[in-house]
Amino acid sequence: DAGVTQSPTHLIKTRGQQVTLRCSPISGHKSVSWYQQVLGQGPQFIFQYYEKEERGRGNFPDRFSARQFPNYSSELNVNALLLGDSALYLCASSLVGDRQGSEQFFGPGTRLTVL
């Protein structure tokens, strides 16, 4: 069975540009979460979506937005890129989104470099 997939694997952008990252959850999983992992730090929670609705949001500016599609895949959009947005962006899926302790399965991430 395929795990969580993310595309692209690597991306280089310049300041001010916009970027869209994509995530496909494990088949049957209805919840997708996004995390930002800056080099040398732990992942930081950005969003959780469950059944196409935003269930939670971390402490990120409005430049960050996301959505979940009917097939439960998800996109993360970042506008007006800053140098500080350079990071590994991780997507995680789980069966359900509102039961604490439901295991999250992580994808390999998208490495975003902002020049």
Add this chain to the structure above:
Amino acid sequence: AQSVTQLDSQVPVFEEAPVELRCNYSSSVSVYLFWYVQYPNQGLQLLLKYLSGSTLVKGINGFEAEFNKSQTSFHLRKPSVHISDTAEYFCAVITSGGYQKVTFGTGTKLQVIP
């Protein structure tokens, strides 16, 4: 607000020696606790989790962790490490609530020396 502290950024250990990776958390409500492992250029993999019940939790690859509520700790242990255990390890916490906001520690790099 919840937080997780991993005191050791790097832990070198000889192969077949025991290891303990330390994790302390802070939360005003009950928590669920997790340990994840991240190999180079890969995503995170769940090692083990504590939800309730027995405070000693066994995970994959021979790892175990003990939840200590009075000391707000969740240290990860392995009695004998292998070269393949070289990776970065993250402690994480979820507090009660309606969604899965996971708060991660800053990570501990375990380097197993042959």
